[in-house]
Amino acid sequence: MSDPVTLDRARIAELTAREAARLDERTKGSGALYERARRTLAAGVASSYQMRDPWPIYLDRGRGAFVWDVDGNRMVDFHNGFGSMVQGHAHPAITKAVAARMEFGTHFAAPTEDGVVVAEELKRRWNLPKWRYVNSGSEATMDAIRIARARTGRDTIVKIFGSYHGHHDYVMVSIGVPYGKIGDRDNLASLPYGAGIPQSVVNMTVPVPFNDAEAMRRRIERLIAEGRPPACVIMEPAMMNLGIVLPEPGYLEAVREITHKHGIVLIFDEVKTGLCIAAGGATERFGVRPDMVTLAKALGAGLPMGAIGGTEEVFEVVENGSVYQVGTFNGNPLGVAAARANLFEVMTPEAYAHLDALNDHMVRGCQAVIDKYNLPGYAIGVAAKGCVTFSPIKVVDYESFKQYQDGEVADLAWLYNLNRGVFMTPGREEEWTLSVQHTVEDCDLFINAFEHLARDLTS
Ligand SMILES: Cc1ncc(COP(=O)(O)O)c(C=O)c1O
Numbered sequence: 001m002s003d004p005v006t007l008d009r010a011r012i013a014e015l016t017a018r019e020a021a022r023l024d025e026r027t028k029g030s031g032a033l034y035e036r037a038r039r040t041l042a043a044g045v046a047s048s049y050q051m052r053d054p055w056p057i058y059l060d061r062g063r064g065a066f067v068w069d070v071d072g073n074r075m076v077d078f079h080n081g082f083g084s085m086v087q088g089h090a091h092p093a094i095t096k097a098v099a100a101r102m103e104f105g106t107h108f109a110a111p112t113e114d115g116v117v118v119a120e121e122l123k124r125r126w127n128l129p130k131w132r133y134v135n136s137g138s139e140a141t142m143d144a145i146r147i148a149r150a151r152t153g154r155d156t157i158v159k160i161f162g163s164y165h166g167h168h169d170y171v172m173v174s175i176g177v178p179y180g181k182i183g184d185r186d187n188l189a190s191l192p193y194g195a196g197i198p199q200s201v202v203n204m205t206v207p208v209p210f211n212d213a214e215a216m217r218r219r220i221e222r223l224i225a226e227g228r229p230p231a232c233v234i235m236e237p238a239m240m241n242l243g244i245v246l247p248e249p250g251y252l253e254a255v256r257e258i259t260h261k262h263g264i265v266l267i268f269d270e271v272k273t274g275l276c277i278a279a280g281g282a283t284e285r286f287g288v289r290p291d292m293v294t295l296a297k298a299l300g301a302g303l304p305m306g307a308i309g310g311t312e313e314v315f316e317v318v319e320n321g322s323v324y325q326v327g328t329f330n331g332n333p334l335g336v337a338a339a340r341a342n343l344f345e346v347m348t349p350e351a352y353a354h355l356d357a358l359n360d361h362m363v364r365g366c367q368a369v370i371d372k373y374n375l376p377g378y379a380i381g382v383a384a385k386g387c388v389t390f391s392p393i394k395v396v397d398y399e400s401f402k403q404y405q406d407g408e409v410a411d412l413a414w415l416y417n418l419n420r421g422v423f424m425t426p427g428r429e430e431e432w433t434l435s436v437q438h439t440v441e442d443c444d445l446f447i448n449a450f451e452h453l454a455r456d457l458t459s
Pocket of ligand 1: 082137138139141164165166167236241269270272296297
């Protein structure tokens with residue numbers, strides 16, 4: 001195959017202006033709602049990740065594979081609530097379970113049987129014996145880190161540079177950093193992600209590159225020599241916040257060996273991968289068992305719900321009362337009722353077979369477009385998750401992502417999608433999430449929008 005085409009920057013700018021104007025024209029109702037919203041909601045949104053210039057797209061409803069915005073535009077949903085709605089919208093089994101629970105009371109702050117059944121099923125899927133509930137991915141990673149610290153009596157934590165693990169201080173470190181500030185590979189910089197994070201907390205979080213077990217080994221050995229042995233390594237087993245970066249063969253096994261050797265708790269943050277890439281998440285898919293796992297997003301089937309799983313040894317500090325793993329809404333009856341229906345009636349072996357087949361279709365379809373137009377990029381995916389990475393070479397970590405990803409084309413692709421009935425996650429780091437309610441025709445809409453972009457870019 002010949003070298004990929006060199007994209008014309010002026011053409012990208014021209015197409016971006018055209019598509020942005022088209023989107024503004026189609027979403028005037030969102031524009032009006034934004035003007036109203038910003039008077040009371042800060043920046044007009046509930047979470048800063050929902051902000052967008054010149055205004056966010058306000059949604060009205062969702063059903064099956066579709067969402068409708070307030071202007072009445074119907075779109076196939078590949079955003080799926082930042083990867084939470086792998087069940088699709090208003091799935092009958094979830095709707096029924098939640099409605100039934102509503103009749104019998106929605107909150108007690110006392111455990112219910114559904115919570116026990118869900119824990120038993122999570123134990124089976126992840127092969128980890130003990131579980132607790134939380135209400136979000138951030139709570140899951142925050143509590144998991146505290147448990148790891150208590151278990152080991154150590155303060156320092158190690159994370160992967162560029163990985164997002166939620167919005168609490170421990171992990172809002174070394175994410176979204178410009179290429180020039182990443183630092184030396186053996187001594188990556190600990191930098192706060194946004195204001196308001198104490199420097200003393202930032203200093204306790206030490207980043208290492210993904211897919212480089214030897215760099216992790218060297219950094220951990222240095223930390224031990226400096227008298228700062230890590231309590232845990234927290235990582236996504238497959239990175240899902242740089243598009244998708246899969247672990248290279250042998251990498252996770254090596255991380256397991258290093259952490260085991262130094263008595264470090266290995267936490268797999270499966271907030272994105274869990275339930276989306278296999279019944280037992282990345283832990284099952286890649287066959288490496290961590291000491292702890294964190295889940296959220298797809299677990300609650302649209303309700304705020306998360307879980308932490310772990311070995312008997314790590315959960316000892318919770319069971320003996322030395323760590324307070326607590327929360328008024330932990331194990332909320334609506335959340336565990338939804339999770340129970342989700343695990344037993346929706347995310348079944350057939351559902352995973354369907355997702356695998358659809359993703360295969362998406363990846364092959366997108367790759368065929370890339371090959372036909374000779375674009376610099378590649379398609380990559382696993383079960384419900386996938387993306388096109390606009391980079392001439394394979395991205396393996398944050399550094400290569402920052403160096404090679406063509407952010408302008410990623411932004412343009414988002415506009416092409418929105419204008420062609422494809423609702424996608426905004427942001428250059430995101431990927432598609434398929435749902436069990438998607439069809440091959442829905443996927444073809446995505447592939448066709450992508451082909452339209454490829455044709456316009458190269459014509
Ligand atoms: C890997 C990972 N961990 C944790 C979180 C935080 O989850 P939440 O937004 O539910 O707090 C996210 C959110 O995107 C995530 O992708």
